[in-house]
Amino acid sequence: MADSKYLVGVFDDSDEILHAVEDVRHQGVKIHEVYTPFAIHGMDKALGYAFPRMGIAAFSFGITGTCLALLLTFWTMGVDWPINVGGKNFFPFPTNVPIVFELTVLLASFGMAFTFFFMEGMGPSAKPIIFDVRSTDDKFIMAIDLAKNKLSEGDISKILKSSGASEVNVKEA
Amino acid sequence: MHVVSPIRETLVMGGKTYHDVTEDICRHVESKPTKEWKIVFGISVLVLLYGTAWVFWTWWEGLGVWGLNKTVGWAWDITNFVWWVGIGHAGTLISAVLLLFRQKWRTSINRAAEAMTIFAVICAASFIVMHMGRPWLAYFALPLPNTFGSLWVNFNSPLVWDVFAISTYFSVSCLFWYIGLIPDLATIRDRATGTRKKVYGALALGWTGGAKAWARYEDVSLILAGLSTPLVLSVHTIVSFDFATSVIPGWHTTIFPPYFVAGAIFSGFAMVQNLMLVTRVVYKLEDYVTLEHISLMNKIITLTGSVVGIAYITEFFMAAYSGVEYEQYAFINRMAGPLWWSYAAMMTCNVLSPQLFWFKKIRENILVSFVMAVIVNIGMWFERFVIIVTSLHRDYLPSSWAYFTPRLGDISDYIFSFGFFFTAFFLFSKFLPVINMAEVKAVLKSSSEKYPEKKKVTA
Numbered sequence: 127m128a129d130s131k132y133l134v135g136v137f138d139d140s141d142e143i144l145h146a147v148e149d150v151r152h153q154g155v156k157i158h159e160v161y162t163p164f165a166i167h168g169m170d171k172a173l174g175y176a177f178p179r180m181g182i183a184a185f186s187f188g189i190t191g192t193c194l195a196l197l198l199t200f201w202t203m204g205v206d207w208p209i210n211v212g213g214k215n216f217f218p219f220p221t222n223v224p225i226v227f228e229l230t231v232l233l234a235s236f237g238m239a240f241t242f243f244f245m246e247g248m249g250p251s252a253k254p255i256i257f258d259v260r261s262t263d264d265k266f267i268m269a270i271d272l273a274k275n276k277l278s279e280g281d282i283s284k285i286l287k288s289s290g291a292s293e294v295n296v297k298e299a
Numbered sequence: 300m301h302v303v304s305p306i307r308e309t310l311v312m313g314g315k316t317y318h319d320v321t322e323d324i325c326r327h328v329e330s331k332p333t334k335e336w337k338i339v340f341g342i343s344v345l346v347l348l349y350g351t352a353w354v355f356w357t358w359w360e361g362l363g364v365w366g367l368n369k370t371v372g373w374a375w376d377i378t379n380f381v382w383w384v385g386i387g388h389a390g391t392l393i394s395a396v397l398l399l400f401r402q403k404w405r406t407s408i409n410r411a412a413e414a415m416t417i418f419a420v421i422c423a424a425s426f427i428v429m430h431m432g433r434p435w436l437a438y439f440a441l442p443l444p445n446t447f448g449s450l451w452v453n454f455n456s457p458l459v460w461d462v463f464a465i466s467t468y469f470s471v472s473c474l475f476w477y478i479g480l481i482p483d484l485a486t487i488r489d490r491a492t493g494t495r496k497k498v499y500g501a502l503a504l505g506w507t508g509g510a511k512a513w514a515r516y517e518d519v520s521l522i523l524a525g526l527s528t529p530l531v532l533s534v535h536t537i538v539s540f541d542f543a544t545s546v547i548p549g550w551h552t553t554i555f556p557p558y559f560v561a562g563a564i565f566s567g568f569a570m571v572q573n574l575m576l577v578t579r580v581v582y583k584l585e586d587y588v589t590l591e592h593i594s595l596m597n598k599i600i601t602l603t604g605s606v607v608g609i610a611y612i613t614e615f616f617m618a619a620y621s622g623v624e625y626e627q628y629a630f631i632n633r634m635a636g637p638l639w640w641s642y643a644a645m646m647t648c649n650v651l652s653p654q655l656f657w658f659k660k661i662r663e664n665i666l667v668s669f670v671m672a673v674i675v676n677i678g679m680w681f682e683r684f685v686i687i688v689t690s691l692h693r694d695y696l697p698s699s700w701a702y703f704t705p706r707l708g709d710i711s712d713y714i715f716s717f718g719f720f721f722t723a724f725f726l727f728s729k730f731l732p733v734i735n736m737a738e739v740k741a742v743l744k745s746s747s748e749k750y751p752e753k754k755k756v757t758a
Contacts, residue, residue: 159509224464225460
């Protein structure tokens with residue numbers, strides 16, 4: 127990572143950078159990533175990213191929770207220590223719905239959240255490359271990896287400027 | 300590109316830019332605590348210490364320090380539990396339900412409301428542990444095989460459902476709140492130096508705000524909101540099952556789940572209103588929590604107050620219509636029995652007083668809003684007291700009829716929860732951003748004073 131050289135375009139407005147992304151990609155420049163202080167709707171589409179599929183993680187963990195909860199209640203109430211309450215069913219399904227629901231939600235939420243942290247490489251000791259500290263404040267940053275582009279530094283810089291960047295900096299990381 | 304409806308209400312006043320938002324909200328995290336903060340925090344800690352001493356005394360001495368008797372076996376403990384859980388619900392409602400409904404006004408209040416949820420649920424749980432009498436055996440409520448054989452908890456019991464519901468709710472609320480905090484923690488990290496940078500950097504989990512991360516983040520938030528919405532409804536439904544599945548006249552009613560949920564939103568919004576009215580002044584956030592927000596909150600308070608009022612009347616109708624003598628007596632006794640004053644307090648505070656908010660002038664008056672929010676919470680406390688104590692104090696045997704009088708133990712343990720709640724809230728409001736900066740910035744263009752004007756000029 128230490129030998130990569132990036133061009134960092136700084137934009138002042140969320141709509142400007144959204145147009146700039148389309149513009150820059152149209153001119154054949156590969157964008158490394160765009161960093162913004164808040165989510166800009168349509169940005170993932172403009173960058174050509176696939177639709178986020180966190181729902182798959184939530185569903186998988188959720189269904190795991192459902193099965194585990196059913197197993198827990200069925201095994202404890204129906205198999206391991208059945209309690210005879212006035213001759214009623216040992217495993218009445220409706221009374222187990224709350225437990226099953228709660229465990230489904232619990233596993234779905236935490237499973238999805240940790241999947242998200244894992245996919246983004248997030249954690250307390252994560253050392254991210256911060257291209258510009260203002261990107262969590264009020265600036266919208268477009269980072270371009272020079273090694274992955276055929277165009278020269280000067281050309282890309284020109285394209286960035288013409289599409290509305292207020293500054294173009296170089297960052298080695 | 301950005302189409303802004305001219306009738307869209309202004310949510311951020313004072314012509315704020317993105318940088319102004321960062322500055323205004325990070326300021327109190329980065330500066331030294333103010334004198335006012337130290338005073339209110341000091342008072343909270345003293346109250347907490349007093350309460351903690353009493354909680355330990357309650358555990359040491361036993362539940363005899365409370366005013367319970369053979370007939371009234373649940374009183375302030377469960378009243379406080381249901382009250383706090385109900386208050387907690389507003390946080391999830393604001394962040395999850397209003398997110399699903401795309402209500403942009405939630406952005407200035409959701410952070411504080413979610414924090415409030417977490418602290419309120421802890422307060423509620425503390426009463427559950429307290430009322431066990433032997434808190435060191437609290438793990439009996441968990442499905443653990445005991446040492447004498449594998450006797451499990453009874454999964455048919457609403458009290459066990461409650462354990463699962465409250466703990467799931469607490470965990471998921473913490474998660475939702477923390478995920479919401481991550482981008483703001485990164486903002487603080489990128490402005491800080493030294494130890495603060497390290498601490499907030501670790502807490503921010505290496506967030507950079509990349510477009511891929513944001514897309515996933517939005518997806519995660521939306522799904523979490525979708526999961527939290529039925530969760531929050533399930534929690535208070537299950538709390539109401541604690542009563543509704545019993546055969547006590549006055550408790551045994553099918554209206555309880557929706558009625559409890561409406562009451563929870565009602566009291567929770569009132570508590571958020573109280574906290575935000577204070578926070579906006581102390582941290583000078585009047586531009587973010589505007590009269591518009593206060594007015595919208597008051598509208599929800601009026602709506603839910605009226606729903607609760609209809610529920611009270613429905614209960615009476617159902618008791619009369621059922622033809623069950625015991626049920627009918629329970630409700631007549633509730634209104635005109637020895638505890639009539641608590642019923643009157645409930646009716647006045649919950650049903651009548653919020654109706655004043657039909658007047659715009661009253662709805663947009665800060666002082667009235669604050670006082671009304673306090674009144675609503677008093678009323679909601681009495682609602683739970685009415686349900687619990689008046690249904691119990693006259694049971695089937697007239698020889699065992701009793702009255703409930705609180706003792707110092709009841710009162711002090713209740714004070715404990717306030718001590719904890721405010722200590723935790725003041726700590727939160729000092730060390731973490733009380734307003735979600737990323738979300739406020741995201742709605743700035745469509746909803747602030749500044750940007751629509753700018754758009755008009757450039758377009």
